[in-house]
Amino acid sequence: MDVAKLAGVSVATASRVLSGSRYKVSERVRERVLKAAAELHYVPNAHARALVGSGSKTVGVLVHDVTNPYFTQVLGAIQRVAAEMNRLVLIGSSDRDPERDLSFIHMLYAHRVEALIIAASGIDDLSFAQRMTRSLELFTRSGRRVVFINRHHVPGDCVLPDNFGGARALGQLLVKLGHRRIGIITGPERLTATRDRFDGLRHALEEAGIPLPPERVEPGEFSRDGGYRAAQRLLDRVPDLTAIAALNDLMAVGAIAALRERGIAVPRDVSVTGFGDLFFAREIMPPLTTVHIPLEEMGVRAMKLALSPAGPQIRVEHIPLEVVERESTAPPPAAARGA
Amino acid sequence: MDVAKLAGVSVATASRVLSGSRYKVSERVRERVLKAAAELHYVPNAHARALVGSGSKTVGVLVHDVTNPYFTQVLGAIQRVAAEMNRLVLIGSSDRDPERDLSFIHMLYAHRVEALIIAASGIDDLSFAQRMTRSLELFTRSGRRVVFINRHHVPGDCVLPDNFGGARALGQLLVKLGHRRIGIITGPERLTATRDRFDGLRHALEEAGIPLPPERVEPGEFSRDGGYRAAQRLLDRVPDLTAIAALNDLMAVGAIAALRERGIAVPRDVSVTGFGDLFFAREIMPPLTTVHIPLEEMGVRAMKLALSPAGPQIRVEHIPLEVVERESTAPPPAAARGA
DNA sequence: AAAAGGCGAGAAAACGTTTCCAAGGAAAGG
DNA sequence: CCTTTCCTTGGAAACGTTTTCTCGCCTTTT
Numbered sequence: 001m002d003v004a005k006l007a008g009v010s011v012a013t014a015s016r017v018l019s020g021s022r023y024k025v026s027e028r029v030r031e032r033v034l035k036a037a038a039e040l041h042y043v044p045n046a047h048a049r050a051l052v053g054s055g056s057k058t059v060g061v062l063v064h065d066v067t068n069p070y071f072t073q074v075l076g077a078i079q080r081v082a083a084e085m086n087r088l089v090l091i092g093s094s095d096r097d098p099e100r101d102l103s104f105i106h107m108l109y110a111h112r113v114e115a116l117i118i119a120a121s122g123i124d125d126l127s128f129a130q131r132m133t134r135s136l137e138l139f140t141r142s143g144r145r146v147v148f149i150n151r152h153h154v155p156g157d158c159v160l161p162d163n164f165g166g167a168r169a170l171g172q173l174l175v176k177l178g179h180r181r182i183g184i185i186t187g188p189e190r191l192t193a194t195r196d197r198f199d200g201l202r203h204a205l206e207e208a209g210i211p212l213p214p215e216r217v218e219p220g221e222f223s224r225d226g227g228y229r230a231a232q233r234l235l236d237r238v239p240d241l242t243a244i245a246a247l248n249d250l251m252a253v254g255a256i257a258a259l260r261e262r263g264i265a266v267p268r269d270v271s272v273t274g275f276g277d278l279f280f281a282r283e284i285m286p287p288l289t290t291v292h293i294p295l296e297e298m299g300v301r302a303m304k305l306a307l308s309p310a311g312p313q314i315r316v317e318h319i320p321l322e323v324v325e326r327e328s329t330a331p332p333p334a335a336a337r338g339a
Numbered sequence: 340m341d342v343a344k345l346a347g348v349s350v351a352t353a354s355r356v357l358s359g360s361r362y363k364v365s366e367r368v369r370e371r372v373l374k375a376a377a378e379l380h381y382v383p384n385a386h387a388r389a390l391v392g393s394g395s396k397t398v399g400v401l402v403h404d405v406t407n408p409y410f411t412q413v414l415g416a417i418q419r420v421a422a423e424m425n426r427l428v429l430i431g432s433s434d435r436d437p438e439r440d441l442s443f444i445h446m447l448y449a450h451r452v453e454a455l456i457i458a459a460s461g462i463d464d465l466s467f468a469q470r471m472t473r474s475l476e477l478f479t480r481s482g483r484r485v486v487f488i489n490r491h492h493v494p495g496d497c498v499l500p501d502n503f504g505g506a507r508a509l510g511q512l513l514v515k516l517g518h519r520r521i522g523i524i525t526g527p528e529r530l531t532a533t534r535d536r537f538d539g540l541r542h543a544l545e546e547a548g549i550p551l552p553p554e555r556v557e558p559g560e561f562s563r564d565g566g567y568r569a570a571q572r573l574l575d576r577v578p579d580l581t582a583i584a585a586l587n588d589l590m591a592v593g594a595i596a597a598l599r600e601r602g603i604a605v606p607r608d609v610s611v612t613g614f615g616d617l618f619f620a621r622e623i624m625p626p627l628t629t630v631h632i633p634l635e636e637m638g639v640r641a642m643k644l645a646l647s648p649a650g651p652q653i654r655v656e657h658i659p660l661e662v663v664e665r666e667s668t669a670p671p672p673a674a675a676r677g678a
Numbered sequence: 679a680a681a682a683g684g685c686g687a688g689a690a691a692a693c694g695t696t697t698c699c700a701a702g703g704a705a706a707g708g
Numbered sequence: 709c710c711t712t713t714c715c716t717t718g719g720a721a722a723c724g725t726t727t728t729c730t731c732g733c734c735t736t737t738t
Contacts, residue, residue, distance in 0.1 A: 001724070010688045015726060023727085026686065041477060046449040047386040047395065048724035051693045056386065058429070058450075067415035069408070076406035079432045083439070088446050090397070090427050093418045100422070107427055110385040111397075138380060224622070253622050283563070283592050285624025340694070349718045354696060362697085365716065387694035390723045 007036035018044060050112060058088045059306065060108035060116040062101060066093045069278040070248075070295065074119050074149060077299025085307065087114070094120060096188070098128050105135045115145040115306035119299075122152030122192040129153035140310075147306045149298055151192040157315045159302045163196035163275075164203075166291040166321030170245065170273055171204025173289070173323055178331045179243040179271065183216045185230040185255060187247045191222075197247045197275055216241070220251050227251025231258035242270060242332035249274035249281050252288055256328070267330035277324055287326035294319060346375035357383060358393075389451060397427045398645065399447035399455040401440060405432045408617045409587075409634065413458050413488060416638025424646070426453070433459060435527070437467050444474045454484040454645035458638075461491030461531040468492035479649075486645045488637055490531040496654045498641045502535035502614075503542075505630040505660030509584065509612055510543025512628070512662055517670045518582040518610065522555045524569040524594060526586045530561075536586045536614055555580070559590050566590025570597035581609060581671035588613035588620050591627055595667070606669035616663055626665035633658060 004014035009029055016023045017033045025033075036042075050056035059082050063071040075091070082089050090113060092104030101120060108116055116139055123129075133154045139146045140156075148158035174182055184201060187194035198217075205212050215237050220230030227246050231254060234244065244259075246252035252274030259266055266272050266286055274281060274290035281288040301317050343353035348368055355362045356372045364372075375381075389395035398421050402410040414430070421428050429452060431443030440459060447455055455478055462468075472493045478485045479495075487497035513521055523540060526533035537556075544551050554576050559569030566585050570593060573583065583598075585591035591613030598605055605611050605625055613620060613629035620627040640656050 011725080012689075012727080013687055015724095016687090019726070021726075024686065029687080041473075043445055043448050043477060045390070045451060045724050046446075047389040047451060048693090049726075050386040051384070051390055051695090051724080052726045053693065054726070065415070066418050067408075067411050069406075069411075072406050072408075072411050076404070076432065079405050079430065080434075083432070086446075088429050088431070088450065090429055091418065092427070093415070093422070095419075106382055107385075107425075109382050111427065112384060112386060134380075138382060224618070257622070279563070280619045280622070283596070283619070283623055350695080351697080351718060351720090352716085354694095355717090358696070360696075363716070368717080384694050387723090388696075390694080390725090391696045392723065393696070 002040055003033065003036045003042050006040065007032045009033060018042070019049075055114050056112045057086065058090050058111060058113045059303075060090045060092065060104075060111070060113035062092045062094065062104055062108070062116065062118045062120050064094055064096045064120045066091065068250075069280070070276055070293075071119055073278070073295035074299040074302070077296040078117060078119075078303050081300055081303040081307075096120075098123065098125070102131060102135055105132070106138075109135075109138045113144070115147065117147050117149065117302050117306055118152065119149045119302070121150045121194075122148070122154070124153065124190040124192060124195065126153070143310075145306050145308075145310055147302045149302050151196065153192075155314060157305050157310070159298045159305065159317045159319060161293050161298065161319040162321050163193055164200040166293075166323065167197040167200025167247075167275065168204045169200075169321075169323045170275070170289075170291050171201040172208075173325065173329065174243050174245065174271065174273065175204060175208040175210065177243075177271065177329060180210050180332075181216070181238070181241050182210070182212070182243045182245060183218065183234045183238060183241040184212070185218055185220045185227055185234065185244060185246040185251050187220065187222045187251070189219065194247055201245055220246070220254075222248055222250065224250045224254040224257075227254025228258050229254070231255035235259075235262065235264075243272070243329070244270060245273045245275075247275050249276045249278045249288060249290055252290070252328075253280070253284055256284065256286075256288075267328050269333055271329040271332070273329060282326060286328045289326045289329040290324060291321050292324050293321055341379055342372065342375045342381050345379065346371045348372060357381070358388075394453050395451045396425065397429050397450060397452045398642075399429045399431065399443075399450070399452035401431045401433065401443055401447070401455065401457045401459050403433055403435045403459045405430065407589075408619070409615055409632075410458055412617070412634035413638040413641070416635040417456060417458075417642050420639055420642040420646075435459075437462065437464070441470060441474055444471070445477075448474075448477045452483070454486065456486050456488065456641050456645055457491065458488045458641070460489045460533075461487070461493070463492070463529040463531060463534065465492070482649075484645050484647075484649055486641045488641050490535065492531075494653060496644050496649070498637045498644065498656045498658060500632050500637065500658040501660050502532055503539040505632075505662065506536040506539025506586075506614065507543045508539075508660075508662045509614070509628075509630050510540040511547075512664065512668070513582050513584065513610065513612065514543060514547040514549065516582075516610065516668060519549050519671075520555070520577070520580050521549070521551070521582045521584060522557065522573045522577060522580040523551070524557055524559045524566055524573065524583060524585040524590050526559065526561045526590070528558065533586055540584055559585070559593075561587055561589065563589045563593040563596075566593025567597050568593070570594035574598075574601065574603075582611070582668070583609060584612045584614075586614050588615045588617045588627060588629055591629070591667075592619070592623055595623065595625075595627075606667050608672055610668040610671070612668060621665060625667045628665045628668040629663060630660050631663050632660055 094100035433439035
């Protein structure tokens, strides 16, 4: 090491002072080494450190889309905790492509991240789940932690927002308001988040004895434009809806835009709900009734799980979800109520 | 290496087939190695690879806030390009704390990232700029690339959105609409982006002979709530404004909320403009007149710069900015026009 | 004063790869 | 059939750290 040479000591002692080792070094030598390091602007090579076994000081995070506020909120919290512990965050953004997910898992393992947080949503696909389980064995077998956010068909510790319960409560709100003809804009088929939210809504309707024929259910892409187009299709097919529940906020925004374009007032003619309570939900017009997901808290919890040693049993952190009622919902118009 | 042992070859040959080296290996041996690797779920250790000199296959990105749509848009583009080249992205999110910026630069250097993209905004602080320059010498001296996004007081290649020109055009639009009493919500003092945008607006007003007394200028934090509070202060002090220009979209959203609360109609009574054209700008009510910044393109360009070898001279990619006129602006009310 | 003990510093191994160098074998040419 | 050349493979060094082991010196104790 150059620093050692300049300070006139062995690399061993230089390392001892620079790495904050528990071994002792005399004050005189320590100072000389520090001075030499400062002079050379020495920055230890993290790869060499990682190689010799002291860990890589990095955490891997896998998301679907770094651009999506849902994930960035979680990511922000993870990043904050990581910075506090002097860790760096490696991200993989798979664009919802399962192959990319797997490929990122391998890349992150190649970098021997201390822990891996999978914030991407789970999907209902057996063969994929199996492949993922196998890839993640790389981590677990080497004593590394893997933490999921959301429900996955893969065994492991996880932070689990109660999508079902939140959606059920939201459905109950619509029912209580008096809606009986409710349309639902779902998300990509096989996402567990979509499934759970849909099931929650359906459950609430069933409990109230409200029918949900298939034509009132329309899949959309999890984006503003996806919601816009899905709402168009839904309205073309079932013009007499009094409420539209979109399975995320972005799609709800699109749905509101579609309604506005047709001159349908929200919430006077049609109520709209979202899911997630992303930051823009209360800024749009009308402010969106939705289900709040405490994303920062989930990120922090996931980090806590990731940085604590694995226990003998799987740990699950349940996150209850609350409905937040704003101005995009109201009782259905009198005409509809009478019907 | 375990794989070599299982395949019954030397580590050298195993490495040759697994690393896609240019050295030749007979087909028979290659197959045996591949089979052994698959059987053991072998994933090469990136740290060892990086150490021996073939680069770390990572790119570092420094942002102010992973949660801010401005940065995530850029980050998304960077991430996409990186994935295409089989690179992983290491992020540092400094929360606008210069010390953290520097600390991240060192951490990223410790990981010997191939290139560093500084997406955080520059600040007008001499001693900080000098310290940053010195820290970045670590990179440049070792032949690593550093690319800036936005104007920084540090020499280096950069992608430079024309904040000044965009703001000037925006100011000209307000002037053309007939506004003469314009308030400005600025951002954090020393951010170069803030300065440039402010200067652009001021320039446009000066050109039109429109006064801009200091009481019409109010600093705000670069957030929705910052804009909200700044608008409150501005309205308390100067109630007769006909337009408010916020230096970013988030603050404009806050300003609109403040106006709405006071029963002031936008744009009928007061026009509002933002800056950035983030995805929510056209979703809010009324859709926001703002300046479009092609963030994805900037991210891609930054990556291109970062991945191309350094040239003899500094390279600057100028990005022109366009005003997009939506419904948050209109001519001032007749009463004001008459005055 | 001598022995024992403790403390600080250096030598060297180890981490997992890549790559240079050398060697062995087969093919080709004389 | 022998020699030369090319092609494939193995050995070993190197990358930059940390850490274990060992050694020597100084201090303390008897």
